[in-house]
Amino acid sequence: MALILILSVSPFRWRTIVSSKTLSRPLQLKKGKPAGKGTITITAEEIKDNRAIVLEMEAKNLDKKVVKNNLNPTWKKFTVPLQTFCCSDLERPLKVDCSDYDSDGSHDLIGSFITKVSELQKTAHGSPVQFDCIHPEKQKKKKSYKNSGVVSVKSCKMEAQYSFLDYVMGGCQINFTVGIDFTGSNGDPRSPNSLHYMSPDGLNQYLSALWSVGQVVQDYDTDKLFPAFGFGAKLPPDYQAAHHEFALNFNPTSPYCQGIQGIIEAYRSVLPQLRLSGPTNFSPIISHVGSIAASSMQSNTASQYFVLLILTDGEITDFDQTRDAIVRASRLPMSIIIVGVGPADFKAMELLDGDDGVLRSTVGETVARDIVQFVPYRQFKDAPQTALAQSVLAEVPNQLVSYFKMRGLEPPKPKAAPTS
Structure with missing residues (x-):
């Protein structure tokens, strides 16, 4: 009888194993159902020859x-x-x-x-x-x-040859930014049929997706201050033109929220004040994060990397402008995660995800590297929260390494502990 062991661990979970050196868990047939008396032990060993x-x-x-x-x-x-x-x-x-x-x-x-x-x-x-x-x-x-x-x-x-962990443990900061879709196609938040409707437990698909991904990413950002933006809504007090990049806390000079819980609180606070509108434009927020990522390149070190999470319910209105923004961003220390909520057809999102072909700008310029990962939330609606996080974050470690390798940048050297 052949025994086959398939070990699948998200790179964003390796920190738990590395910090404890040895990790043991009981074997399970299904969640909560142990498989006899067996256990599995994972030991982390540093490979010094890279x-x-x-x-x-x-x-x-x-x-x-x-x-x-x-x-x-x-x-x-x-x-x-x-x-x-x-x-x-x-x-x-x-x-x-x-x-x-x-x-x-x-x-x-x-x-x-x-x-x-x-x-x-x-x-x-x-x-x-x-x-x-x-x-x-x-x-x-x-x-x-x-x-x-x-x-x-x-x-x-x-x-x-450096790994994702080499960069992170050397001090590379992952800067996490969130963009939330408030276009009219989501439906009136007061209606139970709306994707923004709060269920009795205080959640909806947007918050569930945000929590699943954010609670993993936030461990790699030391200050836990995350810029959070909305797009596609009309704002108080005049409710005139729709805004395609507004601070979720209504503070454009300091759009930061304290941790994922801070983003959730800002979302719950701002939702009743908005008028959902449209169209669905991605390029403003991608260009905004891209400009910050571009400014970080001045240090010419592998110290900063940016991850933009976009939560949306439908097709992109500014598809050509979004293509151009992604091609520009592919040359920056940046990754884009798109989570599609609701039952919409997300074909345009799949085109932006470069797995099935090379994305080109409107003038024919190709992406320098694949930086987009799209996942429909409906595939994980009834799965454990960790399943969505592992899927949407699966490509980020390799994207980070590919960028710094393209630039010829080695991981930062860990700072020595101060002596008394």
């Missing part, structure tokens, strides 16, 4: 088996953590197999060779390192056999 090996390889005159009829393939550059590649031992023997790939898994061996990282590093002197690709069966059968092709290592470099 080096990765970056390789560029090609081959010539391979046997006639190669995909796409190319006997002289050039493979894409790839990166592997050094600990995974050779247990950080530069003299450790490595066997390299070159095979003809078959989609059904029956790959055909072309040939093999033995090397070690210290040999691969000889490419640093300017010329490729070459290896005869040997098929053992052919070598036995033919005395005149030389090889089944030659594999060349064009480039072998070492580079530091």
